[in-house]
Amino acid sequence: MKYTARMPETNVNVTPTSPLREFFVLLSGVIAIIVGIYLLLGLALNIIVPRIPMTFERKMAGPFINSMASVDRSSEKAQTVQKLLDVIQGRYAKLPYTFTVYLQESPRVNAVALPGGNIVVFSGLLEKVESENELAFILAHEMGHYVNRDHLKGLGRVLVFIMISAVLLGPDSSVGNLLAQSLNITEMAFSRNQETLADEFALNALHSTYGHVGGSADFFIKLSKEVNAGLGGHYFSTHPENLKRIAHLKNYSRIHGFAEKLLRNIPAIINKKRPA
Amino acid sequence: MNDLTIIITLIAIGYIAGTWAEKRHYRSIEKREREFLDLPTVSIKNVNIDDAKVKKAEIVYGGAVISVDYFKRILAGLRNIFGGAVKSYESLIDRARREALLRMKAMAPDATMIINVRIETSTIGRKSHKKSVACLEAFAYGTAIYLEE
Numbered sequence: 001m002k003y004t005a006r007m008p009e010t011n012v013n014v015t016p017t018s019p020l021r022e023f024f025v026l027l028s029g030v031i032a033i034i035v036g037i038y039l040l041l042g043l044a045l046n047i048i049v050p051r052i053p054m055t056f057e058r059k060m061a062g063p064f065i066n067s068m069a070s071v072d073r074s075s076e077k078a079q080t081v082q083k084l085l086d087v088i089q090g091r092y093a094k095l096p097y098t099f100t101v102y103l104q105e106s107p108r109v110n111a112v113a114l115p116g117g118n119i120v121v122f123s124g125l126l127e128k129v130e131s132e133n134e135l136a137f138i139l140a141h142e143m144g145h146y147v148n149r150d151h152l153k154g155l156g157r158v159l160v161f162i163m164i165s166a167v168l169l170g171p172d173s174s175v176g177n178l179l180a181q182s183l184n185i186t187e188m189a190f191s192r193n194q195e196t197l198a199d200e201f202a203l204n205a206l207h208s209t210y211g212h213v214g215g216s217a218d219f220f221i222k223l224s225k226e227v228n229a230g231l232g233g234h235y236f237s238t239h240p241e242n243l244k245r246i247a248h249l250k251n252y253s254r255i256h257g258f259a260e261k262l263l264r265n266i267p268a269i270i271n272k273k274r275p276a
Numbered sequence: 277m278n279d280l281t282i283i284i285t286l287i288a289i290g291y292i293a294g295t296w297a298e299k300r301h302y303r304s305i306e307k308r309e310r311e312f313l314d315l316p317t318v319s320i321k322n323v324n325i326d327d328a329k330v331k332k333a334e335i336v337y338g339g340a341v342i343s344v345d346y347f348k349r350i351l352a353g354l355r356n357i358f359g360g361a362v363k364s365y366e367s368l369i370d371r372a373r374r375e376a377l378l379r380m381k382a383m384a385p386d387a388t389m390i391i392n393v394r395i396e397t398s399t400i401g402r403k404s405h406k407k408s409v410a411c412l413e414a415f416a417y418g419t420a421i422y423l424e425e
Contacts, residue, residue, distance in 0.1 A: 003316070005313045005314055005316070006313070007306070007309060007310060007313065011370065013366060013369070013370045014366045014367045014370050015361065015363045015366055017363045019291075019347070019348070019351060019363070019364055020291070022351060022355075022363065022364070023347070023350070023351050023354070026351070026354035026355060026357070026358060027354060029354075029357075029358060030354060030357060
């Protein structure tokens with residue numbers, strides 16, 4: 001056999017392939033898996049949450065309240081809000097919760113339902129409200145989240161997110177923090193359906209408390225004006241767009257024959273800013 | 277935001293620079309392989325040649341270290357999740373081996389043949405903590421034989 005030296009025609013050791021295509025196929029696979037896990041755990045939450053006993057929920061609440069610096073529950077302002085909440089709780093279907101109001105100094109125009117019946121109201125919200133009925137509606141709305149225990153579901157979803165992010169990106173990854181912030185995860189936790197149900201609960205509570213539902217939409221009317229002013233601010237919010245929400249409130253009131261009557265003045269202490 | 281930007285930038289740099297370097301390296305490899313085409317390089321241990329004819333026999337060797345680029349590393353990491361052929365590392369190993377062989381040949385350009393050629397590979401720069409970038413080393417060695425004319 002005569003040996004003739006020549007170059008090999010093809011390189012069998014390197015697969016001719018498009019690495020970019022492979023990269024995107026694999027990446028979308030990973031993302032699909034993550035989304036799948038997130039959705040599955042979300043479904044599991046819906047099954048688990050109604051079975052969490054109240055005693056356990058109260059235990060869960062401890063670290064939340066302790067970790068919140070500068071919460072205030074003893075000032076006259078906080079006591080006034082608490083009293084209003086107690087009136088609503090007393091007049092309308094009682095929930096198996098002892099509600100406690102906490103005030104927090106913050107420009108956020110919002111209130112948050114935490115485990116164990118702890119409702120945090122931000123001072124930015126109190127500066128905006130103009131009538132007792134308006135504030136009562138917001139408080140009743142937060143109470144409405146406890147009916148279906150939305151707050152636990154929301155919390156669970158946040159935990160799932162943090163867990164997935166920690167497994168994939170490491171425990172203190174700034175990418176994970178960034179995602180959490182840009183998704184505004186704590187406020188996104190409630191779905192539109194949950195918000196609508198809480199709204200309906202609040203309307204009923206308002207009607208039982210005052211005999212009419214005046215002031216129920218005031219807050220959202222105010223908010224919708226602000227959203228139009230500040231573009232993108234509420235982009236990620238799952239609160240149904242405020243206009244739709246107002247329409248639903250009016251519609252629900254009409255069907256159930258809830259009237260709108262004169263509003264009660266807000267106690268002066270509520271609007272007062274804390275001395276700087 | 278910063279972290280994500282850094283990662284995306286690294287992947288882009290890895291892809292662009294890595295692809296460019298690889299193409300250039302392959303061109304150089306093919307050119308030199310053509311130059312050494314007439315130097316037989318075999319893995320057999322014994323050749324049927326009269327000892328008296330052998331003028332000189334000496335060890336020749338060549339090593340090459342090739343690094344993974346960031347894009348390939350991420351791609352291989354994704355591949356680790358699903359399994360299958362890690363295609364992004366194939367060209368890396370191929371380049372390292374061929375480069376090592378070429379350097380070995382360059383040590384004995386006038387030899388009649390190189391026999392008993394072996395290739396070994398090892399990773400270097402890979403520490404126990406995962407963050408360090410792995411490099412691949414290929415090392416080729418053999419016995420260069422010079423015959424009397």
